[in-house]
Amino acid sequence: MVKDGTIQSVQPFGDYCGSLSSVRDLGNGAIVPGLINTHTHLEFSDLEQPLGEPGIRFTDWIRLIVKCRNDSHSNVLGTKRSAIQKGLTETISSGVAAVGEIATLPFDIDDYASDRELKQLLFLEQLGSDEKTFLEKRHELDGFLDSPQTLDTNCARHASAHAPYSCHPDLVDQICNQAFSLNRVVAMHLAETREERELLENQTGEFVQLLKDFGVWNPSAFQSRSVLSILNKLSVGRSLVIHGNYLKQHELDFISQQKERMTVVYCPRTHQFFDHEDYPLGQMLERNIRVALGTDSRASNPDLNLFQEMKTISSLFPDLSTTQILQMGTLNGAVAIGLDKQLGTLTPNKSAALSFVAGPPGETHVNDWLFYPSANSSRVH
Numbered sequence: 001m002v003k004d005g006t007i008q009s010v011q012p013f014g015d016y017c018g019s020l021s022s023v024r025d026l027g028n029g030a031i032v033p034g035l036i037n038t039h040t041h042l043e044f045s046d047l048e049q050p051l052g053e054p055g056i057r058f059t060d061w062i063r064l065i066v067k068c069r070n071d072s073h074s075n076v077l078g079t080k081r082s083a084i085q086k087g088l089t090e091t092i093s094s095g096v097a098a099v100g101e102i103a104t105l106p107f108d109i110d111d112y113a114s115d116r117e118l119k120q121l122l123f124l125e126q127l128g129s130d131e132k133t134f135l136e137k138r139h140e141l142d143g144f145l146d147s148p149q150t151l152d153t154n155c156a157r158h159a160s161a162h163a164p165y166s167c168h169p170d171l172v173d174q175i176c177n178q179a180f181s182l183n184r185v186v187a188m189h190l191a192e193t194r195e196e197r198e199l200l201e202n203q204t205g206e207f208v209q210l211l212k213d214f215g216v217w218n219p220s221a222f223q224s225r226s227v228l229s230i231l232n233k234l235s236v237g238r239s240l241v242i243h244g245n246y247l248k249q250h251e252l253d254f255i256s257q258q259k260e261r262m263t264v265v266y267c268p269r270t271h272q273f274f275d276h277e278d279y280p281l282g283q284m285l286e287r288n289i290r291v292a293l294g295t296d297s298r299a300s301n302p303d304l305n306l307f308q309e310m311k312t313i314s315s316l317f318p319d320l321s322t323t324q325i326l327q328m329g330t331l332n333g334a335v336a337i338g339l340d341k342q343l344g345t346l347t348p349n350k351s352a353a354l355s356f357v358a359g360p361p362g363e364t365h366v367n368d369w370l371f372y373p374s375a376n377s378s379r380v381h
């Protein structure tokens with residue numbers, strides 16, 4: 001039962017004693033908690049298809065992303081606004097109740113806040129290798145985080161250090177210090193590719209040429225630096241380790257020890273797009289690491305449908321239960337971004353941001369059909 005946007009009770013229909021006129025029959029199917037898309041970049045939501053062919057080298061894809069930004073988005077607020085709005089609409093229509101968005105300047109907060117059916121967690125993305133710019137970046141992030149957490153909108157403000165190859169370690173420190181002192185979440189792409197590991201471990205590989213081509217190669221930024229040293233910084237507060245495709249055993253052990261604060265975000269179809277090695281999901285779950293899900297952007301995924309990510313996991317990892325997969329797409333994401341008091345489960349007093357998955361006629365056991373190829377989810381309005 002739902003009243004004023006809040007779940008009152010969850011019970012079999014046979015136990016309901018109220019008026020039938022207030023019953024809404026959604027048909028055969030399953031009501032599930034509103035899904036949580038923990039990681040996306042909405043500024044690319046107007047792309048018709050991912051950039052490059054599946055299996056593209058990651059550094060080549062980065063070149064395409066930078067070109068795409070320069071060609072279409074840079075400082076053009078109107079273009080960016082329309083992509084963000086398109087992405088928000090697509091996100092909601094796939095049954096999502098909260099989204100973790102990597103926001104890049106410039107943008108107008110009203111581009112997001114105007115949408116009220118969706119909790120929007122904005123992670124202001126920063127990157128840089130030149131120490132001279134860090135003071136300016138500190139003011140930029142302070143200005144963003146210090147703005148009041150507007151109660152009249154669904155937006156909350158957090159921080160993102162883009163990735164090890166684009167962020168000097170001192171900048172990562174600065175971002176973590178600023179965000180964690182205000183109890184905000186930090187998101188960072190980490191251990192995404194083999195080449196990123198090579199850069200950190202040996203200061204060699206294709207990232208070196210990429211950074212030289214962009215005029216930002218600073219070898220001192222990669223000496224005495226490791227994935228573990230970055231995880232250490234992120235573990236000081238609540239953080240999202242985005243991707244983690246190439247995390248090693250001892251790094252997974254570390255995250256497992258810090259699982260109160262740290263969450264790994266798996267983006268299944270983006271992982272497939274780059275033709276990475278098998279995702280270490282089993283090793284994460286063995287260690288009770290909290291794994292949440294993201295679509296990433298339309299630059300590496302054909303759409304922003306989080307339910308499709310859950311179906312992809314179901315087909316890639318057939319030993320996982322429906323409950324485990326559902327939890328990754330709902331409660332784990334809600335805990336990761338601090339919204340588990342409002343979202344993530346069908347529990348009295350939580351928000352009635354519900355989604356519905358239509359089921360095949362006659363089927364009753366949800367485990368048998370929830371992630372079938374034809375299944376899809378939508379928000380209950």
Ligand SMILES: [Zn+2]
Binds near residue numbers: 039041102296297
């Ligand atoms: Zn991303």
